[in-house]
Structure formats: C-alpha cells, structure tokens
Amino acid sequence: MSATGSLQGANAPRVGSAVHAVTSVGAILEIRGLTAGYGGAAIIEAIDMDVAPNEVRIIVGPNGAGKSTLLKSVLSMTTRLAGTIRFKGQDITGLPTPALVPLGIAAVPQTRNVFPSLSVAENLDVGTYAAPRADARRMLERVFELFPDLKAKRKQAAGELSGGQRQMVALGRALMSDPALLLLDEPTAGLSPVYLERIFDLILDIRQTGVTVVMVEQNARQALRIADVGTVLVGGRHYISGHGQALLANDDVRRSFLGGGVAA
C-alpha cells in the first residue's frame, strides 16, 4: 500500500499550530531511508521521518507494523540494513545504545519495567546514572513537579504501585537523564481510561518543558488528538503522516486504522 493524499509530504498544512513544522528544517530527529530488522530480515523499510524540536509525534499502525522496531532502531537495538539517523544534526547511526543517553535521548520501551523492590525514589535515581550528577537534584524536583503522586509515594516500593503509577515511575526515570528527545512505546498499554488521559496530559506537560516526544500508541484515536504530527506505519512502511487532527478527519485513515482504535 502506498500513501496518497494531501496529508503526506513535507508541506502538509498545520492546524492550530504555527510552531511545529513538519518540514525537515531544524529537525531534532532525522531518519533517512531506514531499513532495519532482526538478523538479516528487514521489518521496517525505507523509512524517512523528520521530527521537529518540541513536537509530539505519535506513531500508530496495526500490530506487527514495525512501530516498536522503528523506535528500537533509533536506539541501535536492531540490525540496520540501510539508512541514517541524525539527532540534533549529529549522525548517531549505529552508536551504541548507552552512548545515546548522554546525548539527550531517553526511552521507555514497550516491555518497560520498574524495579519492584526498590522505592520510587530509588527507581528514579537509576535514571540519573547517565546524567551529570550535579543535575540529579534539579531533575528530581522537576519529575516530582510533573508527578506529584510520585512525590507522595517516593519511599514506597515501586512493586506496590498501580499500573498507572508504575508507568509514571518509568516515565519519570526516563526524564531524570534530562533528555531532549523522549521515545515512548505504548505508555498507556493496559491502563484504565482515566490513567490514559492522565498520561496524555503528562506528555503535553513534558513537552511544555522543552522535550520532544516520539510515541508509539495503540489508542490511536485519543493519541492523535494530542499529536502535532501523526505517522501511520503499515507493513513496515510509512503509509501517511500529517497533523493529528487532520489524520483523524481523513476518511481513509479513519476507515482503515481507527475503527476500534486498533487496526486490523
């Protein structure tokens, strides 16, 4: 399937925001011709993606479309067969994963884990290891401002928290490294609708602090409402990108991908 329609491409019209451009000018994350997978097999193919600074980019698509593989590829956790990745203009293609954190890239993977026997504060502290120690206290204050619930529970074992609270710990831990770019893989998976809204609100709060967010999300309909740009992946290929609200209004996207929130 190939993408068609006015939404695709670098000059897609923006709705409600003059700040966040889809164009590649000054992109914080630039992916060019990325083909990657596991072993010798390509899962994602010929992906081009430009994410502007301070953008919230939502990646949606059917199960197995390669959404997680795309995020993992940015983190050098797949086999890259072709293409380049630049972050803040620097070529980071193939850099070892731990080297990306000090550059300003943090991630919460789909199979996220908190350390259940460690307290909330200790879990957050793990996230500072890659950041300059002088910043740890400031980052903790910022995380507690964003997540007052966590401050109240900072001495409690993370394993005793609800799924939504554990998700906040995982998000908070990623923020402790003071990232410029946050990669999130299905942060609302398994959460109640109330927590889902809270996590989306938090993502907008996080963006307000100057962080760019690239997020894979299965709750496509809700997520696209907060997206500056939505990208649909199908079968490992880019299908269409556009402003979140524009994608929601697009009949083809609605019919094919937003029926029940999960595309078939």
Ligand SMILES: Nc1ncnc2c1ncn2[C@@H]1O[C@H](COP(=O)(O)OP(=O)(O)OP(=O)(O)O)[C@@H](O)[C@H]1O
């Ligand atoms: N570690 C791996 N080794 C081999 N194949 C893998 C691996 N991880 C994923 N795959 C395969 O890659 C394809 C894409 O998987 P991926 O996890 O990227 O999809 P996804 O879009 O994130 O799906 P979901 O919505 O279910 O999370 C699937 O066919 C999957 O079986």
Ligand SMILES: [Mg+2]
């Ligand atoms: Mg996935």
